[in-house]
Amino acid sequence: MKQREPETTETKEPRGRRIVIRRAYDYSLLFLTFFLVCFGLVMIYSTSSYNATKYYNDATYFLRKQLIFAVGGMVLMVVVSKFDYRITNHPLPVIKIKPLTLLYLLCAVLQVAVLFLGENIKGAKRWLEIPGIGSFQPSELTKICVVLLTAYLASRAPKALDSMWGFVGILVRVGPLIALVLIENLSTAIVLAGIVFVIGFVTSRKKGYYVAVVILGIAGVAAMIMAEGFRGDRIDAWLNVETHPKGYQTLQGLYAIASGGILGKGLGNSVQKLGFIPESHNDMIFSVICEELGLVGAVAIILLFLLLLWRLFVIAVNAPDLYGSLIAVGVMTHIAVQVMINVAVVTNTMPSTGIPLPFISYGGSSLVTLLIEMGIALGVSNQIEYRE
């Protein structure tokens, strides 16, 4: 990608001094994202080549599929970053509807469609088969919508959020989307709820009722766990990972982590990826990173994510308006929650749930969604002006 000089505008101040106003397009964030995606491709090749050879007789089968999404996603990211994020709320010329409203409706329709037409993979309907492209996960698109919608609603009337009713008002509008996701996919719903919660928390001057929301949220999750049999099993598997049959995948991941040591076995040298960890290029990819690159590599990846989150934080703090700031907060929360849950699951710190590691785990919908979000966040940074 060709690095572009920041766009500049020149004005004349009194006393004839030339003032340069620059746009703070966040190239370090762009580079961090680019690096993580490339690292992800390397790890996907490392983890998937064995199974790809075995089942598809082509070591690069998964790598090539992911590469297409990575390239497409990064192009989209750069394109999106050049638009002003505020256009999401300007009515479109002919149909007089805001793009955000359109996105909301699209997400709702797709989420409903997936419940009826979705492909049933491993006991859950989360995938829509789109001819020619492959399968697509509507809940990923919903993530973008939830970030934008919540940020928009909160920024429009921040003072309303000082009381609980203001937050409830946001929930009423965002809630239906989350509920549609929740039917089939608890873990994504938790990520979405996290985004709404953090945006509300940041906006509001009064923090008291968020404690209540946290307690309510925990109670809600607990109720879900009790209600659903297979998730009850997950708790058992978590507590007895070495003996429980459902703990197999986690145990294999732990084996991989433990055999990594400080410096790891070296890139490509994992044994656990050779059929022991099922689909090691998916949610469990972090355990193979640990095995191959050791504690040093694993901590380096966590630090890279922290750096990325720090850049998003900087954008949120310096954003030209609250809407832009809250978009950055939403994206930051999305990535942070997924990284934390993924690492926690892989290390058996919490019960198993299917959350991919952002930018690194295999999966086209997830990667493209994240890159679009990064594009929007970069777009916010692009609107920051400062004087020199």
Next chain:
Amino acid sequence: MNLVKTFQKRSLLLVISVISIVAVLLAVRLFYLMVPGSGALSAAAQELHERERAIKAERGKIYDRNGVVLADNMPVCTISVIHNQITDAEQVIRVLCEELGLSEAYVRKRVEKYSSIETIKTNVEKEIADRIRAYELDGVMVDEDYRRYYPYNSLASKVLGFTGSDNQGILGLEVKYDFWLRGENGKILTLATAHGVEIPDAAENMVTPIAGNSIRTSLDVVIQSYAEQTAMKVLEAKGAKSVSIIVMNPQNGELYAMVNVPEYDLNHPYDLTEIYTAPYTEAELTQEKKTELLNQMWRNSCISDTYEPGSAFKIITATAALEHGVLEVKDSFHCPGYKIVADRRIRCHKTTGHGTQSFVEAIMNSCNPAFMEIGARTGIEQMYETFRLLGLFQKTGIDLPGEASSIMHKTEAVGEVELATISFGQSFQITPLQLMSAVSTVINGGTRVTPHFVTEIVNNAGVTIKTIDGCGETGVVSKETSEIMKMVLEQVVSEGSGSNAYLEGMSIGGKTATSEKLPRRSGKYIASFLGFAPAENPEVIAMVIIDEPQGLYYGGTIAAPVMAEVFEMVLPYLGILPDDTNFMVAE
């Protein structure tokens, strides 16, 4: 448009701090899992990945007394396929069918079977295996291995025995000395994927196999093969069921030969020889029948079958009488052709009687009434005392499996009639080798010997780690008795019933025997001859046993000439030359 307020920035700082703290906690958790807590988990992982593959140890060799190899190892290969690694199944099937001569259906079934590893064929010759390896087919494994190989095929088959598919001893010396021969298998620890496929170039731990120890035997290939030919000739000429020849050193129990024809091919021990299958039709040869016949074929009757020793046992009766001072060489006996014992009239084989005869003449004539008399004089207690000293109540202790025990009357059950029959070798059973071992003691000056084949155990570096000697207790029989017995037995061959074993210029001692098999009057006999040379200082003792000959069945008539034939070759071979030759050499 709302701007970002300071309190919102502070909230944001709180959020990023919480995220950082969680990240640090997760990093700590990772540290715990990967450094201090990794032991048990990574050990479990290692165990999960490791596959153990045995490397067979080379089995020790078996040598004859001159260092000729009797049992060797041939490098062979095992061909197997790994389903997951096969890239071109059709080619694999085609090549394996062609090279191994297997049917396509057989190979296809194994190639297409979804298993971690499937053996196609074992014991494949190295040459063929190398050709298969040259195709470099994916998923085809060629593992090197050893197969037991007997260069002389059927030679000494009943002695050597053979090994099973895992190279473990099954019969004969192979099983008796399995502990020494087998060595210690090594192993390779390799890493394997979840599908059991070995990971190439993964670090391998290897435990080197330790080759087995070799055994050096007293068997002599030349004597054994000559004796086998001789025995086979007799078997065919006499239509006998089996013929055994044992050749031993009477001084120390070292066995030179143990023949038990028909022998079988040690390289194909499960193929019945024609002699055994001939009497049956294909339909009659059920699996059960085949097993029975195989056991018959493998049986070493020299040590596993007992028989009534007959007249050869008179050597023992005479020794007992001499040892207990109830018989002197000058004693004379009268034979009217029978002897009345208790209420029975027991006949001599010469029904007209031998008349008056000296002790030497009595044994030369193999006169039954004379020996009944000698037995009666000795009494059962003294007889049994000598039997015991000569080892007739126990196994010889030969280093072969499957030795039978003697079947003797209990002392209290022996009446006059039983004593009389025991005196000329009937009404009890011993193995031929027991008789040979007892007679050896009589003629070697009274030293007990344990018949044995193995003389030395040599480790794979060529160092002798154990020597085996067959000499036991001495003074079991007095020197005087020994001298008398050698003298009279020499007379048996030079002038008596054993004259058919006589060789010009050789001093040979011996005794004939003809035993009627049980049940009596079945017309089945065992003709045997026990001989030794030189009579004055025996260096070799031998026995010929012809089981169920057709037609003539007297030991003196059919077994003695065989002994002559054996000695004619064996004596010069062992450096025992005719007296006149000695004389000529001395000149």
